[in-house]
Amino acid sequence: MEEAKICLSILILSVSLVFLWASRSSWVRRRRPGGSSSSPPPSPPRLPIIGNLHQMSSRPYQAMHELSKKHGPLMLVYIGPQPLYIVSSAEIATEITRILDADNPVRAPFRSSQAVLSGHRDMIFTPYDRYWRDARKLCNDELLSHKRVQSLHDIRDEQVSKLVEKLRLITSSSASDLDKEVAVDLSRMFLSVATSIDVKAVLGREYERGEDESVALGELIRKANELISETCCGDYFPRLSWLDTLTGHARKVKNTCAPLHEFLDKVIDDHESRSVPDAHNFIYRLQQHTMGLTRSDIKSLLLDVFLGGTDSSAGTMEWTMAELVKNPTAMKKVQEEIRRVVGDKRKIDESDVSQMEYLQCVIKEALRLHGPSAMNRKTPSDTRLSGGFEIPADSSIFINLWAVNRDPALWERPLEFVPERFVNAGHGYKGLDGKYFPFGMGKRICPGVRFAVSKVELVIASMLCWFDWELPGGTAPEDLDMGQTFAIVARKESPLCLVPRPVKAVC
Ligand code: HEM
Numbered sequence: 001m002e003e004a005k006i007c008l009s010i011l012i013l014s015v016s017l018v019f020l021w022a023s024r025s026s027w028v029r030r031r032r033p034g035g036s037s038s039s040p041p042p043s044p045p046r047l048p049i050i051g052n053l054h055q056m057s058s059r060p061y062q063a064m065h066e067l068s069k070k071h072g073p074l075m076l077v078y079i080g081p082q083p084l085y086i087v088s089s090a091e092i093a094t095e096i097t098r099i100l101d102a103d104n105p106v107r108a109p110f111r112s113s114q115a116v117l118s119g120h121r122d123m124i125f126t127p128y129d130r131y132w133r134d135a136r137k138l139c140n141d142e143l144l145s146h147k148r149v150q151s152l153h154d155i156r157d158e159q160v161s162k163l164v165e166k167l168r169l170i171t172s173s174s175a176s177d178l179d180k181e182v183a184v185d186l187s188r189m190f191l192s193v194a195t196s197i198d199v200k201a202v203l204g205r206e207y208e209r210g211e212d213e214s215v216a217l218g219e220l221i222r223k224a225n226e227l228i229s230e231t232c233c234g235d236y237f238p239r240l241s242w243l244d245t246l247t248g249h250a251r252k253v254k255n256t257c258a259p260l261h262e263f264l265d266k267v268i269d270d271h272e273s274r275s276v277p278d279a280h281n282f283i284y285r286l287q288q289h290t291m292g293l294t295r296s297d298i299k300s301l302l303l304d305v306f307l308g309g310t311d312s313s314a315g316t317m318e319w320t321m322a323e324l325v326k327n328p329t330a331m332k333k334v335q336e337e338i339r340r341v342v343g344d345k346r347k348i349d350e351s352d353v354s355q356m357e358y359l360q361c362v363i364k365e366a367l368r369l370h371g372p373s374a375m376n377r378k379t380p381s382d383t384r385l386s387g388g389f390e391i392p393a394d395s396s397i398f399i400n401l402w403a404v405n406r407d408p409a410l411w412e413r414p415l416e417f418v419p420e421r422f423v424n425a426g427h428g429y430k431g432l433d434g435k436y437f438p439f440g441m442g443k444r445i446c447p448g449v450r451f452a453v454s455k456v457e458l459v460i461a462s463m464l465c466w467f468d469w470e471l472p473g474g475t476a477p478e479d480l481d482m483g484q485t486f487a488i489v490a491r492k493e494s495p496l497c498l499v500p501r502p503v504k505a506v507c
Pocket residue numbers: 123124125136144304305306308309310312313316371372374375376437438439440441442443444445446447448449451452453
């Protein structure tokens with residue numbers, strides 16, 4: 001990502017003189033929206049043509065956070081000629097969401113997201129219109145509601161049992177030799193289990209054969225997910241969009257979209273070739289609905305589930321385990337709770353999980369530190385904030401969740417993993433407290449909260465109930481590499497490899 005940014009900056013600078021005049025006039029137009037008298041938010045100084053791009057670094061959320069410490073929780077930066085309003089406080093994020101919810105809450109789309117999501121007939125980028133409302137209600141009724149998520153417990157149970165079984169096999173083969181340690185790649189296993197659960201929930205059957213195929217599909221979903229949140233030269237310099245071919249971005253989009261759409265076409269074809277359709281199948285329910293969805297619409301809605309849910313859930317599992325291994329006191333406490341609740345049972349019921357309060361705090365804390373790094377909105381009309389700032393119509397707003405979740409005014413010891421901060425604190429997942437919103441908030445809040453949380457809780461509870469976990473090669477917890485990628489869904493840069501030690505011979 002860093003190399004691509006440097007390369008992009010050099011290319012942009014090299015043609016900057018040619019475009020200087022045109023871009024200057026565009027800034028002037030943008031900076032005086034409708035002759036409004038209210039002031040724009042503070043801006044860091046910027047360079048001609050590239051604006052503040054050079055200040056973004058390879059870690060844009062961190063860079064924006066640093067800039068906001070100087071320029072305030074609402075600031076205006078320029079990515080090339082395009083203004084971008086950066087929000088770094090929970091208070092302003094909540095105010096903006098409330099104002100936009102009363103109007104027309106939409107997201108700013110990117111060129112890559114348009115390509116991946118078949119022209120934005122999905123829920124994520126579709127405007128706040130009748131289609132969005134009907135599609136959201138349909139997906140909720142058929143897949144994501146509390147009732148539907150509960151009805152999918154057999155699928156979660158089956159896939160999680162397979163994972164536990166696999167770990168047992170691995171550990172039993174090394175059991176004769178106590179000194180022998182076999183480290184497993186949990187990042188890969190979590191991606192596989194999250195993919196298998198989602199695919200089976202949507203298709204009603206397993207599509208992939210074995211872990212390798214699940215991981216391959218999961219990786220494809222992950223790549224597509226990275227792309228939909230990635231901006232390219234054409235987003236900010238439409239006249240320079242040809243540079244996206246030179247930087248390889250256009251090829252990356254093509255190479256990701258082609259197999260992804262092939263997969264979606266195949267699952268729809270498979271479903272349609274059945275002599276007796278499965279009336280419970282999600283695709284069937286979408287096809288039958290009176291909305292009259294086209295194949296392309298259905299593909300977009302399936303992508304909402306896979307792109308919205310698979311990678312983010314796998315990432316949450318990975319970060320939760322990483323933080324617990326790094327924090328042995330929290331690990332011990334949560335394992336004691338889980339083992340106490342499960343007792344002598346041979347299997348964890350989902351109803352058990354609701355009694356595991358500390359586990360829920362652990363997952364919330366992992367999401368605070370490693371959940372999605374940003375939310376995005378676009379202003380449908382001029383938007384005036386209580387601080388006296390005005391954001392003109394059609395502006396992109398970038399809510400830096402990375403900064404909000406590390407705001408020392410909101411969180412004590414913000415950089416530390418302290419699940420206790422969530423005990424009886426009333427921070428739910430609906431973003432109603434104006435402080436904690438890992439799933440977003442308002443009308444465009446994530447519709448997959450229950451779907452995701454039920455999966456993450458069961459996987460983590462099972463990992464911690466039946467196994468103890470150690471770092472391989474005597475690595476000390478404080479030395480565990482916690483480097484993260486800076487996509488919207490932050491992943492661990494290096495895979496999480498841990499040594500499982502079975503604690504109960506059951507199942
Ligand atoms: C740990 C897992 C997940 C996290 C952390 C997460 C987080 C988020 C966030 C922060 C947003 C933006 C909300 C906003 O702008 O206010 C979002 C939107 C969305 N998420 Fe999730 N999500 C997760 C799982 C899922 C799952 C399982 C699904 C579907 C099955 C899903 C589907 C969506 C969709 C469709 C949107 C766009 C909603 C709209 O604009 O109407 N997500 N998610």
